[in-house]
Amino acid sequence: MIKDNQKYFNRLHVVLDAVIVAASYMLAWYLKFASPFADIDPGVGALDMATYFEMLYVIVPGYLILYYSFNLYTAKRGTTHRYEILNIFQANTVGMVLLMAGWYLIAQIHFSRSMMAMFYVINIVLTTLGRSLIRILLQYFREKGYNLKYILLVGYSRATEEYIKRINANPQWGYVVRGILDDSVPSGTVYKGVKVVGRIENLLYILPQNKLDEIAITLSLKDYDNLEHIVDLCEKSGVHTKFIPDYNSLFPSRPYTEDLMGLPVINIRYVPLSNTLNWCMKRVMDILVSLVGLVVSSPVMLLSAIIIKCTSRGPIVFKQERIGLHNKPFKMYKFRTMEVQKPSVEEKGWTTKDDPRVTRAGKFLRRTSIDELPQLFNILKGDMSVVGPRPERPQFVEQFKEEIPRYMVKHQVRPGLTGWAQINGYRGDTSIKRRIEYDIFYIENWTLSFDIKIMFLTIFKGFINKNAY
Numbered sequence: 157m158i159k160d161n162q163k164y165f166n167r168l169h170v171v172l173d174a175v176i177v178a179a180s181y182m183l184a185w186y187l188k189f190a191s192p193f194a195d196i197d198p199g200v201g202a203l204d205m206a207t208y209f210e211m212l213y214v215i216v217p218g219y220l221i222l223y224y225s226f227n228l229y230t231a232k233r234g235t236t237h238r239y240e241i242l243n244i245f246q247a248n249t250v251g252m253v254l255l256m257a258g259w260y261l262i263a264q265i266h267f268s269r270s271m272m273a274m275f276y277v278i279n280i281v282l283t284t285l286g287r288s289l290i291r292i293l294l295q296y297f298r299e300k301g302y303n304l305k306y307i308l309l310v311g312y313s314r315a316t317e318e319y320i321k322r323i324n325a326n327p328q329w330g331y332v333v334r335g336i337l338d339d340s341v342p343s344g345t346v347y348k349g350v351k352v353v354g355r356i357e358n359l360l361y362i363l364p365q366n367k368l369d370e371i372a373i374t375l376s377l378k379d380y381d382n383l384e385h386i387v388d389l390c391e392k393s394g395v396h397t398k399f400i401p402d403y404n405s406l407f408p409s410r411p412y413t414e415d416l417m418g419l420p421v422i423n424i425r426y427v428p429l430s431n432t433l434n435w436c437m438k439r440v441m442d443i444l445v446s447l448v449g450l451v452v453s454s455p456v457m458l459l460s461a462i463i464i465k466c467t468s469r470g471p472i473v474f475k476q477e478r479i480g481l482h483n484k485p486f487k488m489y490k491f492r493t494m495e496v497q498k499p500s501v502e503e504k505g506w507t508t509k510d511d512p513r514v515t516r517a518g519k520f521l522r523r524t525s526i527d528e529l530p531q532l533f534n535i536l537k538g539d540m541s542v543v544g545p546r547p548e549r550p551q552f553v554e555q556f557k558e559e560i561p562r563y564m565v566k567h568q569v570r571p572g573l574t575g576w577a578q579i580n581g582y583r584g585d586t587s588i589k590r591r592i593e594y595d596i597f598y599i600e601n602w603t604l605s606f607d608i609k610i611m612f613l614t615i616f617k618g619f620i621n622k623n624a625y
Contacts, residue, residue, distance in 0.1 A: 166229060169290070170220060173228075176282050177219045178212055184275035185209075188268055208267075215255070219279075222247040237291060244283050252276050291328075298330035305331050308368050310356060310386055311375030312338035312345075313402040319374060320348045334368065339379070356386065363393035371397045428602045429569050437604055438541065445542045445611070446535040453529050460491055460526055467517045470496035473530055478547035481570045486539040488547060489530035493518025531573050543607045544572025545595035546583075556588055563588075566595045569602075574614040576606075 185208055223229065226247040228240065252272065259267050297303045309316055316336060323331045335353035345352040362368070371390045375383060383399075390397040412426045428434050461472045474492040477485050494513040514522065521527040534540040540547070545566035548556070556563045577583075577594035598606070 169229060172286060172290075173223055173283065174216050174220060176286050177216050177279060180279035180282050181212060181215060181275050182209075184271050184278055187274055188271040208271075215251075218254070219247070219251050222251050226250075237288065240287055241284055244280060244287070248276055248280050248283075294330070295328045298328065303330055305329075305369045306334055306367065307331055307370045307372055308334050308362065309336045309350070310338075310359065310371060310373045310390075311379055311402075312336055312341040312347075312352060313374055313376035313379075315376075315400045315402040316374040317347055319372065319400055320350050324348055336374075337362075340376075356382065359386070359389050363389065363395060368395050371395050373397065373399045374402065376402050425565065425568075426600055427568050429599075434602070434604075438602075438607065439538075441604065441607065442535050442541050446532045449529075449532045449542075450536075453532070456526060457491075457529050460521060460529075463517050464492055464515075464521075468492075468495060468515045477550060478571065479550055479553045479567060480539055480547055481567065483553075483564070483567050485550060486534070486547075488539070489533055491521055491527040491530060493521050493527050528573060535573060539570075541570040541572045543574055543576075543598075543610045544570050545575050545598070546578065546591075547571035560589055560592055562596060563592055565599060566592065569599055574610060576610055579610055579613045579617065 185205070189205075223244075226243040228243055228247065255272065256269075294303060309319070320333060323329065323333060333350045335351050336347075337354055337356045337358055338352055339355050339357075341352050343352050343354055363371075373383065373386055373390075375386070387397065387399075412423050414421050414423065429438060464472050470492055472492060474490045474494075475487045476490065478488040480486045493515060495515060497513060518527070531540055535542055553563075575595065576598040577591040580594055582591040582594060598610075
């Protein structure tokens with residue numbers, strides 16, 4: 157049973173980290189002061205070796221506490237290696253900042269900063285290598301049938317199927333599903349190699365056998381009346397129990413919880429841009445990018461205006477009502493690419509291939525996305541953002557919100573000149589459903605670096621639009 161060995165593995169992990177931290181520190185000291193390439197310049201007040209090594213009494217336990225604080229001693233099952241490396245980097249950075257601050261407070265000016273910089277780099281590298289080796293060894297042993305975690309699923313639902321899919325797709329986690337208990341699905345039913353082995357009441361006989369490492373409660377929504385009783389049974393057995401809610405049909409995105417004076421509250425959707433600091437950072441970037449964009453694109457915009465004026469009658473800039481942040485309408489600017497038409501005709505539908513309403517110059521402007529450049533003024537005004545879901549006309553918003561689940565989520569942020577969906581090819585006459593999936597992914601995973609990535613990709617693959625007619 158893995159629970160019998162886990163505590164020893166965790167202790168070994170701590171010892172290994174302590175050895176790596178100490179070894180990294182001593183290696184940094186050697187490179188700085190004792191190696192053939194050492195930069196030895198003792199100077200006045202230089203510290204001796206004993207003083208440097210005495211710092212290990214502070215550094216080693218301090219770094220172990222930091223590693224614990226940054227979740228580096230949680231189970232590796234289900235956590236990505238990238239996440240672990242990020243935490244190693246963050247823990248070491250915080251540790252270095254605290255050490256520097258400590259030396260400043262005690263006015264210690266003789267401690268070698270260059271040696272500590274070497275320690276910082278060496279420790280991150282060696283710790284990462286150590287963690288990678290552990291993962292490789294764990295994967296090897298699990299492939300040989302060791303270090304496995306045996307699980308029983310209670311309840312058959314969509315959550316059950318999704319959980320089994322993820323376990324089957326990640327054998328390196330070392331999970332083995334013994335079976336499923338459910339009252340409504342017949343015994344013998346098999347899903348992805350996992351069988352329904354009985355009714356939920358069989359827990360009374362299975363749990364005392366003490367052959368399970370974990371119980372996963374995956375009840376369907378209709379069976380939640382039994383949840384309290386099932387949790388009580390599992391808790392009495394002492395088997396680790398976790399709950400996987402069957403809420404994919406309600407909010408299949410990434411929910412998050414908050415504590416309201418002891419009451420856990422589940423927020424259906426996480427929108428990073430609802431945070432004031434994130435909102436301010438994005439707005440500042442929008443203003444700066446739109447100003448630079450207006451300056452850089454002004455010759456192109458001037459030439460486009462002249463061509464439009466000389467080749468067809470009507471205004472140079474076309475204003476069209478779109479739905480923006482919090483479902484509020486605004487006037488979006490574009491270079492006019494069609495012959496002037498009555499509003500009733502314009503609202504009838506999408507532009508189609510070889511649409512006779514599009515002017516000769518308009519075809520080029522649309523295909524190269526130059527017709528979108530006046531939206532830089534919308535961004536400056538605050539109607540739009542550089543990056544975000546593309547805004548749509550009111551009549552289509554009314555249509556799509558009834559036809560496409562979660563369509564209105566896109567209006568929780570400002571619409572954009574470019575977006576994650578557009579970068580992935582969903583522009584013009586393409587699937588609205590797939591476009592919304594990309595938009596929601598962007599909304600829920602927004603970061604400033606994600607915006608920069610999308611802007612960078614727009615330069616190389618976002619301007620030319622084969623679906624623009």
